[in-house]
Amino acid sequence: MQRTQLLALLGVAVMVSFAAFTSAQVKKGKTRPLQTKHWMRGVQGPTCSALGNLLKDPGPADDKAWDLVAQHAEILNESSHVLMADGRCPDAVWADAAKQLREGSEAVLKAVEAKNFADAKAAFGNLTKSCGTCHAAHKK
Numbered sequence: 192m193q194r195t196q197l198l199a200l201l202g203v204a205v206m207v208s209f210a211a212f213t214s215a216q217v218k219k220g221k222t223r224p225l226q227t228k229h230w231m232r233g234v235q236g237p238t239c240s241a242l243g244n245l246l247k248d249p250g251p252a253d254d255k256a257w258d259l260v261a262q263h264a265e266i267l268n269e270s271s272h273v274l275m276a277d278g279r280c281p282d283a284v285w286a287d288a289a290k291q292l293r294e295g296s297e298a299v300l301k302a303v304e305a306k307n308f309a310d311a312k313a314a315f316g317n318l319t320k321s322c323g324t325c326h327a328a329h330k331k
Contacts, residue, residue, distance in 0.1 A: 193215070197267065207229075207264065215275045219279075219305075220257070220276065220277030220278055220279045221277050221278035221279075222277055222278075223277050224265070225254070225273075225277075227274075227279065227308075230273065230274070234270060234302025235267065235270050237266070237321075238263050238270070239263075239265055239267060239318075239319065239322065241257065241259075241263050242263035242299070242315060243263060243265065243315065243319075245259055245260050246260065246311055246315050247311045249308075250308035250312070251306075251308065254316045257303055257306055258302050260299065260311060260315065261300060261303045264296045264299040264300045264303065265296070265300065267292060267295075267296040267299075267318065268293055268296035268297060271290070271292040271293035272287045272289075274292075275289050276287045281329070284324065284326055284328040284329070285328070285329065286327060287321075287324070288322070288324045288325035289321070289323075289325075291318070291320065291321035291324070292321040292322070294316060295314055295315070295319075295320075295321060296318055297311070298314035298317065298318070299311050299315055299318065301312040301313070301314075302314055314328040
């Protein structure tokens with residue numbers, strides 16, 4: 192009986208330790224000081240908002256506007272890598288969302304090359320789904 196209780200207690204301790212470790216990874220990387228909330232507030236959120244504003248009707252008006260669309264899509268693409276770096280990824284939801292962010296931003300960039308507003312707007316809509324998926328699981 193004592194052995195069973197000891198094993199159960201050890202199991203709970205391991206699960207609590209793992210949950211604490213996983214939570215810490217979501218809030219901050221392992222070795223660098225960047226907090227995830229600061230990346231979201233300082234880079235991800237403003238960049239996504241700016242891209243969304245550029246992709247409202249009637250769409251980019253000239254080459255300069257298309258260049259801004261590309262700039263914001265490239266930054267979001269890079270963000271998909273930052274969010275996976277430094278041990279920050281705690282689970283498959285996070286990893287899948289980062290992949291969807293990367294693929295969505297690549298689709299926006301492909302549409303920018305063709306200056307295809309409809310495709311860029313659709314790709315941006317798919318890109319933002321990655322945000323909602325990850326936030327539902329991790330934003331507290």
